[in-house]
Amino acid sequence: xxxxxxxxxxxxxxxxxxxxxxxxxxxxxxxxxxxxxxxxxxxxxxxxxxxxxxxxxxxxxxxxxxxxxxxxxxxxxxxxxxxxxxxxxxxxxxxxxxxxxxxxxxxxxxxxxxxxxxxxxxxxxxxxxxxxxxxxxxxxxxxxxxxxxxxxxxxxxxxxxxxxxxxxxxxxxxxxxxxxxx
Amino acid sequence: xxxxxxxxxxxxxxxxxxxxxxxxxxxxxxxxxxxxxxxxxxxxxxxxxxxxxxxxxxxxxxxxxxxxxxxxxxxxxxxxxxxxxxxxxxxxxxxxxxxxxxxxxxxxxxxxxxxxxxxxxxxxxxxxxxxxxxxxxxxxxxxxxxxxxxxxxxxxxxxxxxxxxxxxxxx
Numbered sequence: 001x002x003x004x005x006x007x008x009x010x011x012x013x014x015x016x017x018x019x020x021x022x023x024x025x026x027x028x029x030x031x032x033x034x035x036x037x038x039x040x041x042x043x044x045x046x047x048x049x050x051x052x053x054x055x056x057x058x059x060x061x062x063x064x065x066x067x068x069x070x071x072x073x074x075x076x077x078x079x080x081x082x083x084x085x086x087x088x089x090x091x092x093x094x095x096x097x098x099x100x101x102x103x104x105x106x107x108x109x110x111x112x113x114x115x116x117x118x119x120x121x122x123x124x125x126x127x128x129x130x131x132x133x134x135x136x137x138x139x140x141x142x143x144x145x146x147x148x149x150x151x152x153x154x155x156x157x158x159x160x161x162x163x164x165x166x167x168x169x170x171x172x173x174x175x176x177x178x179x180x181x182x
Numbered sequence: 183x184x185x186x187x188x189x190x191x192x193x194x195x196x197x198x199x200x201x202x203x204x205x206x207x208x209x210x211x212x213x214x215x216x217x218x219x220x221x222x223x224x225x226x227x228x229x230x231x232x233x234x235x236x237x238x239x240x241x242x243x244x245x246x247x248x249x250x251x252x253x254x255x256x257x258x259x260x261x262x263x264x265x266x267x268x269x270x271x272x273x274x275x276x277x278x279x280x281x282x283x284x285x286x287x288x289x290x291x292x293x294x295x296x297x298x299x300x301x302x303x304x305x306x307x308x309x310x311x312x313x314x315x316x317x318x319x320x321x322x323x324x325x326x327x328x329x330x331x332x333x334x335x336x337x338x339x340x341x342x343x344x345x346x347x348x349x350x351x352x353x
Contacts, residue, residue, distance in 0.1 A: 027339030058294030061267025092237020118349015125327025127306030144296035151300030173293035
């Protein structure tokens, strides 16, 4: 199986691979990252992908963005990190600004605004769904509930600033994990 | 203004555990309430555009930057929201490998996982409740979208489209 893996041979290949991921990632980057890196280009194995993304998931910053940095570093050092990341966001960046410019012309039409707000609400729902998906394996873990609920109460109900919540939650969570209560 | 943008987004970058969903409410608070660089409606729209476009959600930062300070703002904002976290990831990646057999690695994983869940959930919740007053219509769309994500294998882009359609009818 290891013999099947063919990491990118140079920075160009790295760039074009991530460019492809970014350009095709309508609806979510993760599935496309998997498709391009594991299935199409065979840069890494599925297990490696899962582990790397898993690590990146709990680091600050965008998940797949961090993955591009981590994998870029693995293959080509700091240059790889930069090239990988830039490849990932290049096309989306242009798309997003283009879409915004196009939309600006129609923004004042009430129906258009209503549609866009609906899209935003659906997007919020996707976040909620994603959180629940990620939380499923933790459902039977009382310590996990304590930390997750604590974060929710502080952020969503108490509207406490994240600058306070994240360090405190991290300290509590690390303590619980260290004591094996998590 | 560019400096403020860079500084604030850079700070957010470091606490964005769980990615952009976690920090979006805070970003909204700062951009709309504190600095008044955009209205709440503007912000929601930028969020929607960021979602509808390909690529990571973090690109909304580019949109905010563009609104605040043009193209330069877009680059600065995106760089600032990704940069510090990327540096952390870069550093951790090396350490992580070396710590392969250390119990601390497992502790870290166990600790961060529920935080990520709690923060992303909260992010979605707050975004579905703009202005602190629950609007049943937005909630309906959000819950339907969440359920569809969990229960089906539909590409999320269709869920966003459905949300848009529902928005057109309900709102």
